[in-house]
Amino acid sequence: MQDLGKAVGTLIRKRRKALGISQEKLALLTNIDRSYVGRIERGEVNLTVEKLYQFAQALQCHARELLP
């Protein structure tokens, strides 16, 4: 299941870069610590569905788009 975390993290990173925002900015938007955002993007964290929606809102997409 670690691949799942990596796949979700990659989709978050791709979406963040497509919007041209930094990890710092995403951390601010989601009210999550910047280093934790980095861990999430590297797939080191098993996100909750609630956090997934927080990211989707900050990344202006549906949470489904952040699922592989």
Added chain:
Amino acid sequence: MQDLGKAVGTLIRKRRKALGISQEKLALLTNIDRSYVGRIERGEVNLTVEKLYQFAQALQCHARELLP
């Protein structure tokens, strides 16, 4: 965000019923305690993405279909 848990729980229940399987059977399939499955369906739990995929696999659908 509690509504999110309830909405996901409702989708899981709907899908389970559409497949005609009991909570006990779903608990077996997901290797999760039956009472915990009940709490998830009632939206009392903030699922992880990993657990969401576990349910999707047991319910023979994509995890996206379990997101409102």
